[in-house]
Amino acid sequence: xxxxxxxxxxxxxxxxxxxxxxxxxxxxxxxxxxxxxxxxxxxxxxxxxxxxxxxxxxxxxxxxxxxxxxxxxxxxxxxxxxxxxxxxxxxxxxxxxxxxxxxxxxxxxxxxxxxxx
Amino acid sequence: xxxxxxxxxxxxxxxxxxxxxxxxxxxxxxxxxxxxxxxxxxxxxxxxxxxxxxxxxxxxxxxxxxxxxxxxxxxxxxxxxxxxxxxxxxxxxxxxxxxxxxxxxxx
Numbered sequence: 325x326x327x328x329x330x331x332x333x334x335x336x337x338x339x340x341x342x343x344x345x346x347x348x349x350x351x352x353x354x355x356x357x358x359x360x361x362x363x364x365x366x367x368x369x370x371x372x373x374x375x376x377x378x379x380x381x382x383x384x385x386x387x388x389x390x391x392x393x394x395x396x397x398x399x400x401x402x403x404x405x406x407x408x409x410x411x412x413x414x415x416x417x418x419x420x421x422x423x424x425x426x427x428x429x430x431x432x433x434x435x436x437x438x439x440x441x
Numbered sequence: 442x443x444x445x446x447x448x449x450x451x452x453x454x455x456x457x458x459x460x461x462x463x464x465x466x467x468x469x470x471x472x473x474x475x476x477x478x479x480x481x482x483x484x485x486x487x488x489x490x491x492x493x494x495x496x497x498x499x500x501x502x503x504x505x506x507x508x509x510x511x512x513x514x515x516x517x518x519x520x521x522x523x524x525x526x527x528x529x530x531x532x533x534x535x536x537x538x539x540x541x542x543x544x545x546x547x548x
Binding site for chain 2: 361368369370371383385386419424425426427428429430431432433434
């Protein structure tokens, strides 16, 4: 059974750093692009970043460029989101998602990041 | 960035009703239009991709249509399990963007 399980969400002060992890299982991980999508409290969905199957290509939302880094470990079946210089507006549930055919085919349950002093 | 606009923002309907949600893109997105359903406190679930292809396991009462910049999601006979918020999303170009959502509630 396909599973995506995020972890690492926490309450963090503005300017701080956090690394989110997403453990993938039930499918051949290195065959798929992976992405991160976030949802601020009471708001809609916002794509954040994605990474190619072999990690060679990465794309970012403009507002996180230079602060967030997406990476993956195809041996351990993990995808990560390193978040630096966090701002209040980064507060959200962060979902890990497996890409399908130009879509987000499968989603994890999400992990909450709260940026507040 | 391509802006996605859904209408209505919310609707109330009864079991058995036919429901249609509209999504408009700020520029042509070819066939790269997807629909998701999110229930409260849960992750979104892919319903339809590339305008009209049903994701595996999605009931046939759901259908998608449209082209270019204007798209629709139709539920032919609304069921109790269909409540939640529906989002359209384009994957024509980065950044992939979502509509603001349409909340479907029951009368």
